[in-house]
Amino acid sequence: MRAPVGSVVGLCSASATLCAVDMAFLGYWGLHEAGPWQWNDRLVVALGFIGFAVLAATPWIATTPVPDESADRVPVARRTFALGVSLIWLAAMFTLF
Secondary structure: OOOOOOHHHHHHHHHHHHHHHHHHHHHHHOOOOOOOOOHHHHHHHHHHHHHHHHHHHHHHHHOOOOOOOOOOOHHHHHHHHHHHHHHHHHHHHHOOO
């Protein structure tokens, strides 16, 4: 198995950074507040946690061993990274409602 280089390292570090940003966002936003939650609060938490899970899966997808050199997992990892970033942005946008 070859060592991860190039865009694999970039995807792994970027997804780890955005996982930390998502955790900070959910903590700062008020996940721990005791007041009753509205529909938009539940939506923000759901989008944040799903985005966190997708971003956490990105390094696993990018570094999964493949049977031959022609099968590349980087395009799939790029799509999961983009999906995770989009979910976090949607969560941040729904805090405005």
